[in-house]
Amino acid sequence: MGSVFLANGAPVQPIADVFTGTSTPSVLYGAALMFVAYTGYGRIATLGEEVAKPRETIPRAIISAMILIVLIYLAVSLTALQILGAEAFGETVDGEAAPLMVVAESLSLPFIGPVITFTAITAMLGVLLNLLLGLSRVMLGMARRQDLPHKLAVINRKNQSPTAAVWATGGIIALLVLSGDVVFTWSFSAFTVLIYYCITNLSALFMPEELSLYPRIIPVSGLFGCLFLAFWIEPAIWLPGLALILIGIVWHSVALKVRAVNV
Secondary structure: OHHHOOEEEHHHHHHOOOOOOHHHHHHHHHHHHHHHHHHHHHHHOHHHHHOOOEEEHHHHHHHHHHHHHHHHHHHHHHHHHHHHHHHHHHHHHHHHOHHHHHHHHHHHHHHHHHHHHHHHHHHHHHHHHHHHHHHHHHHHHHOOOOOOOHHHHHOOOOOOOOHHHHHHHHHHHHHHHOOHHHHHHHHHHHHHHHHHHHHHHHHOOOOOHHOOOOOOOOHHHHHHHHHHHOOOOOHHHHHHHHHHHHHHHHHHHHHHHHHHHHH
């Protein structure tokens, strides 16, 4: 494996290029899009109801996962840039083959193509499982608060899983996939995820001090950081996103009024 990562020597040039020839808007735009790639750690927190000692286990799992993920991403990206160069690697996005497959083929190693293909399929299945587990539990929590239809809060007695919420999550994911536009799907996901974490950080600010694990400066930084990055995505993406948020606020207000009348 070491020979693959250092196929063309140590990746000194890609690291040096980071500090030259880049503009602040492009870096912020890229950071907003790449935020999606790191959001898997949040799924760990949504499973808090289903793990032992969540107050200890979840922070350790998140920190460990983030360190490992950053190292893997750095190794893969620096290897790709060192082998193809930044310009050639950027051009692979518009090609017929996946970017990493182009990198793999340039190495001329036996069986590298099938290995990359199998790894990519496994990774995508992992992402799909991640989304199904995490987002279905978010739906479960919202349904319990009557922000979503109560049927989504029903727990299957056999497997203790919110089956209806899992199927609803799968349906939403399928609709996004069937849109056929990877750029739109990724950009829209980036905006909504950034807003999602804005709300998460805002919620942390209202937690009682005895329940908080970390100083309030952390959720404050997270709130403004996510909000700042969200609007570096194209207006064609965040304008419809804001419209959906407005619809959600109206829905929530109506649901509260209906709930008050029923009580």
